[in-house]
Amino acid sequence: MQATTSESAEATVDPVATLQGQLVDMGEQLIRALPGLVIGLVILFVTWLVAKFAVRIVDKMTGRTEMRPSLRNLLETIVRLAIWIFGLMVAAIVVMPGLTPASLIAGLGIGAVAIGFAFQDIFENFLAGVLIMIREKMRIGDVIECEGIVGKVEHITLRETHVRKLSGEVTLVPNSMLFKNPVEILTDDPMRRHEVVAGVSYDTDLDHAADVIRKAVEGVEGVEVDKGIDVFAQEFNASSVDFNVRWWAGSTPRNMWESKDKVVRAIKRALDDAGIEIPFPYVTHTFKERVPLGEKPGELA
Structure with a gap:
């Protein structure tokens, strides 16, 4: 008799009424949570305003100093990130009253580990970007060379560095690449040593x-005579004795090409005026038998 009663009770359950009751409960919970959601949105809006004004203040304070642009960008990013993290934590606690700061921090820690494994390359570039901005070398405006990429550093972010190549294209280089590999900074010093090879004939007084x-190089405009000019007899070449000529001039690629052009022209002009031959390559052919000269092909024996 009891089993029959239980079965009849289950049969009388109305699924529509059950679903309606659940929707009503969800609506009541949403209405109760609505003030917290509104306050959370207000907190996010205030966080956005505070972060915006804080970055402006940091920009004004650092603008009065001689701080590197990359380091200024790093400070602004850290200030903005710290304010947003704090604002998001406060908004989450307001929206979900049962959430405590301790549990939120613990959850963030576990989530950070999972996200770290999933986005390892992104965080690697992020950390490399922070270290690149902190270190003194490689500033914005420097011309660098790394892994075959040669260009001018235009912008450094927390993930990538914008390098304007000498041909005009922009290359987005991951920061981890610039941090792990050797980087040659061509414009670290305003002056740079250049060199060119000049050959003279073997019968020349070296x-x-x-x-x-x-003397020809000393008279070239832009050459730093005070830093010294080297003229070394380098080697016995096939048709000439070669000199390695070294001098100091501007360090940018443009300075290098202009300086080499002027130096080569000056050396050529000075050697011509002095009557010193710059030889062409000579080729000597050796034949097994005598080659008749001045005879027609039909007269050959």
Whole structure:
């Protein structure tokens, strides 16, 4: 008799009424949570305003100093990130009253581990970007060379560095690449040593030729004579004795090409005026038998 009663009770359950009751409960919970959601949105809006004004204040304070632009960007990013983290935590606690700061921090820790494994490359570039901004070398405006990429550093973010190549294109280089690999900073110093090879014929007085070349380079505009000019007899080449000529001039790629152009022109002009030959490559052919000269092909024996 009891089993029959139980079965009849289950049969009388109305699924529509049950669903309606659940929807009503959800609506009541949403209405109760609505003030917290509104306050949370207000907190996020205030966080956005505070972060905006805080970044402006940091920008004004650092703008009066000689701080590097990359380091200024790092400070602004840290201030903005710290304010947003704090604002999001406060908004989450207001929306979900049962959430405590301790449980929120614990959850963030577990989530950070999971996110760290999932986005390892992103966080690697992020950390590399922070370290690049902190270190003194490689500033915005420097011309660098790394892994075959040569160009001018235009912008450094927390994930990538914008390098304007000498041909005009922009290359977005991951920060981890610039941090792990050797980076050659071509414009770290305003001056840079350049070199070119100049050859003279074997019958030339090498001391006289070296003196002529040195005086020619000294007269070139833009060459730092005070830093010294080197003219070294380098090697016996196939048709000439080669001098390695080294001098100091501007460090940018444009300075290098302009300086080399002027130096090569000056050396050529000075050697011509001194009557010193810059030889062409000579080729000597050796034949097994005598080659008749001045005879017609039909007259050959």
